[in-house]
Amino acid sequence: MKIDRRRAFIATVLLATAASSAIPIFVDGWWLDLGMPGRFALAAACWVSVLVGLIARDRRPGNPIGMWLTISGLCAPLAYLTGAESPLLIVISALVFCVAAGTGAAVSISFPTGRLDGKAPTAIAAVVVTCLVYRTRQVLFFDPVKSVPGWTHPNPLFVAPDPTYLNVFDFVYGVFGVAFLAVFGFWLARRWRRLSGPARLSIAPVLAGALVFVATSLVQVGAGIAGVHGSALDAVLFGHTLSFCAVPLGFLAGLLRVKIARSAIADLVVELGETPEPAQLRRALATALGDPSLAVVLWSAEEASFVDAGGARVTSLDDAAGARAVTLLERDGKPLAAILHDPALLDDPGLVASVATAVRLTVENDRLQAAVRAQLAEVRASRTRIVEATDAERRRVERDIHDGAQQRLVALSLAIGRARGQLAPTADPELEATLAQASVEVRAALTELRELARGIHPAILSEAGLEPAIRSLVDRAAVPTELKAEVPHRLPAPVEATAYFVVSEALANVGKHARADSACVTVAVEGDSLVVEISDDGCGDADPGRGTGLRGLRDRVEAVGGTLETISPAGSGTTIRASLPVTGGTAK
Amino acid sequence: MSTVLIVDDHASFRLQARALLEAQGHVVMGEAVDGFSAIELARSLRPEIVLLDIGLPDLDGFEVARQLATAEGSPIVVLTSSREAATYGSRLASSTIAGFIAKEELSGPALATLVARGPQSPGPRP
Numbered sequence: 001m002k003i004d005r006r007r008a009f010i011a012t013v014l015l016a017t018a019a020s021s022a023i024p025i026f027v028d029g030w031w032l033d034l035g036m037p038g039r040f041a042l043a044a045a046c047w048v049s050v051l052v053g054l055i056a057r058d059r060r061p062g063n064p065i066g067m068w069l070t071i072s073g074l075c076a077p078l079a080y081l082t083g084a085e086s087p088l089l090i091v092i093s094a095l096v097f098c099v100a101a102g103t104g105a106a107v108s109i110s111f112p113t114g115r116l117d118g119k120a121p122t123a124i125a126a127v128v129v130t131c132l133v134y135r136t137r138q139v140l141f142f143d144p145v146k147s148v149p150g151w152t153h154p155n156p157l158f159v160a161p162d163p164t165y166l167n168v169f170d171f172v173y174g175v176f177g178v179a180f181l182a183v184f185g186f187w188l189a190r191r192w193r194r195l196s197g198p199a200r201l202s203i204a205p206v207l208a209g210a211l212v213f214v215a216t217s218l219v220q221v222g223a224g225i226a227g228v229h230g231s232a233l234d235a236v237l238f239g240h241t242l243s244f245c246a247v248p249l250g251f252l253a254g255l256l257r258v259k260i261a262r263s264a265i266a267d268l269v270v271e272l273g274e275t276p277e278p279a280q281l282r283r284a285l286a287t288a289l290g291d292p293s294l295a296v297v298l299w300s301a302e303e304a305s306f307v308d309a310g311g312a313r314v315t316s317l318d319d320a321a322g323a324r325a326v327t328l329l330e331r332d333g334k335p336l337a338a339i340l341h342d343p344a345l346l347d348d349p350g351l352v353a354s355v356a357t358a359v360r361l362t363v364e365n366d367r368l369q370a371a372v373r374a375q376l377a378e379v380r381a382s383r384t385r386i387v388e389a390t391d392a393e394r395r396r397v398e399r400d401i402h403d404g405a406q407q408r409l410v411a412l413s414l415a416i417g418r419a420r421g422q423l424a425p426t427a428d429p430e431l432e433a434t435l436a437q438a439s440v441e442v443r444a445a446l447t448e449l450r451e452l453a454r455g456i457h458p459a460i461l462s463e464a465g466l467e468p469a470i471r472s473l474v475d476r477a478a479v480p481t482e483l484k485a486e487v488p489h490r491l492p493a494p495v496e497a498t499a500y501f502v503v504s505e506a507l508a509n510v511g512k513h514a515r516a517d518s519a520c521v522t523v524a525v526e527g528d529s530l531v532v533e534i535s536d537d538g539c540g541d542a543d544p545g546r547g548t549g550l551r552g553l554r555d556r557v558e559a560v561g562g563t564l565e566t567i568s569p570a571g572s573g574t575t576i577r578a579s580l581p582v583t584g585g586t587a588k
Numbered sequence: 589m590s591t592v593l594i595v596d597d598h599a600s601f602r603l604q605a606r607a608l609l610e611a612q613g614h615v616v617m618g619e620a621v622d623g624f625s626a627i628e629l630a631r632s633l634r635p636e637i638v639l640l641d642i643g644l645p646d647l648d649g650f651e652v653a654r655q656l657a658t659a660e661g662s663p664i665v666v667l668t669s670s671r672e673a674a675t676y677g678s679r680l681a682s683s684t685i686a687g688f689i690a691k692e693e694l695s696g697p698a699l700a701t702l703v704a705r706g707p708q709s710p711g712p713r714p
Contacts, residue, residue, distance in 0.1 A: 402643070402670060402671065403598070406670045407598045407600060407601060407670060408600065409692070410601060410604075410670045410691040410692050411598075411600035411601055411603070411604045413691075413692040414601070414604035414605060414608050414691070414692065414694060415604050417608060417694075417695060418604065418607055418608045418611060421608070421611055421612065422611065442692070443692060446670075446692055450671070450672060459671055459675050460674065460675040460676075460677065463671075463675050463676050463677070463679070464675065464676055464677030464678070464679060465677065467677075468674075468677030468678065471677075472674055
């Protein structure tokens with residue numbers, strides 16, 4: 001329903017514009033003929049004003065500027081029907097001229113807010129009255145038949161004036177007109193000069209347009225006083241008519257510049273990367289908006305206060321802001337950040353929203369990243385703790401086996417040895433054989449128990465150190481293996497255990513899968529890391545993603561903050577390389 | 589035959605070792621359950637041989653051997669353990685140790701052989 005009404009409105013306006021813009025082209029209406037280029041310029045100005053007005057109304061429905069632009073555009077051609085034959089049309093044209101001038105002035109004066117406060121209503125009234133006086137003089141005292149070459153329709157409202165008074169009036173009024181335009185131009189220029197950063201984007205083009213219009217108006221009034229005629233007058237009229245487009249085009253340029261600034265701000269967040277520093281963000285925003293005074297303060301939950309870029313507390317935002325405006329950003333009702341900026345930025349709510357979005361994204365991103373980092377650190381720490389706890393548990397089990405079952409079996413073995421010694425020489429040989437078997441069995445049990453205990457935790461690692469422990473692995477390897485080990489001192493227990501398990505698992509893989517003829521193990525301290533490398537000359541093609549062996553190894557290595565690389569091209573052997581940080585000994 | 593001090597925190601081992609060694613002609617002068625009492629007993633009893641377990645509750649066997657070696661007329665130290673010699677790597681090559689014998693290998697003759705070979709015995713395999 002709403003959309004239909006909007007469409008109907010737009011269609012009506014466009015039809016009216018088509019009709020209105022046809023007038024200067026098809027109707028000889030003015031005492032001062034514009035010439036064909038001037039007539040087309042008037043039609044074009046009509047369309048530009050109406051269309052830009054519709055765009056403006058669409059962008060900011062609550063702002064009257066769009067409506068004013070549309071009205072002034074629609075009125076402009078009608079305002080030039082001074083040469084009609086009907087007296088009523090002439091009067092209407094004069095009034096419409098005042099409306100077009102008044103709305104045009106309102107746009108230039110109140111842009112961009114559309115608010116008519118302060119001296120604005122007086123200024124607009126002055127424009128309207130000036131135009132009214134000018135047109136009244138034209139309607140009553142102008143004789144086109146005498147003044148315009150080739151014009152045949154007499155002015156139906158013509159009143160023959162006393163030429164002396166008329167000349168004096170025209171001179172005084174011309175001077176007044178020039179002064180009035182000069183004051184308006186001066187006011188526009190001053191306003192332009194005072195524009196600060198972000199406001200320049202949208203307001204400057206409109207002011208420039210209005211200045212162009214004032215300049216061509218001055219030329220036209222000057223030409224009238226000087227009595228310019230012929231093709232020079234045609235050129236002046238053409239230029240003046242064309243300058244009606246200047247304000248709406250300026251408005252359009254402003255919209256585009258703001259749009260560009262907004263997308264520049266959107267790009268900023270991307271350009272600045274994942275976590276721009278607040279200072280970096282501030283600089284980028286200040287540059288994009290042309291507002292060097294822009295500052296961003298962030299809310300600190302710990303301080304329960306805003307803090308500035310230097311980390312200092314900001315007790316009062318208003319004091320910190322000074323002449324600047326404050327835009328507060330909140331999330332779930334809690335403060336997130338505040339932007340201190342040129343108040344002119346507030347004239348463009350869209351731009352404020354863009355800046356706010358950029359800051360919010362950055363701050364939120366920063367917080368999320370901090371939260372993820374904290375979580376990751378916690379997960380890493382807990383993984384390290386789990387590995388350490390598991391290692392401790394394995395050591396305990398190994399010791400329990402050593403102190404318990406193993407000691408019992410040792411005692412049993414010794415007892416059997418004693419029993420064999422106690423046998424009389426005449427004893428039953430079968431008994432002797434049975435005891436010998438028992439001795440063999442108990443030793444086998446001891447050996448198996450040792451193997452089991454070593455699998456749980458290699459006592460050699462804590463008793464003798466990493467190098468002998470790895471040497472014992474190399475000695476038991478399934479293929480001939482060379483060892484190059486240089487570990488000058490003891491390392492943190494988790495690092496030694498991890499290095500041991502890497503070699504143990506890798507050598508087991510060599511035996512099981514690699515179909516290798518030989519292997520090589522290198523252990524060395526390089527800088528702050530213990531580097532363990534196991535390479536073979538087998539079939540390669542080991543997939544770190546498949547199976548639990550390499551995956552589990554990687555988990556263990558990463559638990560101590562290290563990295564594990566697997567280089568295994570098909571047919572060219574496998575190299576597994578673990579780098580374990582030695583300093584601290586635990587995960588980051 | 590020799591006089592022996594047995595040092596081990598496991599009673600079952602001390603019992604079996606004493607019986608075995610005594611049956612095979614050695615004289616077991618005493619038993620100690622930890623490192624400090626071993627050093628004390630070695631001083632007072634002056635045994636020729638100390639059969640010393642490596643894993644003790646206070647000092648480990650290597651440290652006890654080192655301290656015993658500093659005393660005058662120090663005994664011959666034979667380390668023992670229920671773990672394999674390889675577990676201890678090059679630490680067994682110390683000059684204060686006459687040798688290492690796995691617990692289940694213990695016998696009077698084995699001990700006598702080690703002692704006869706004297707200190708600086710070759711360590712375990714590299």
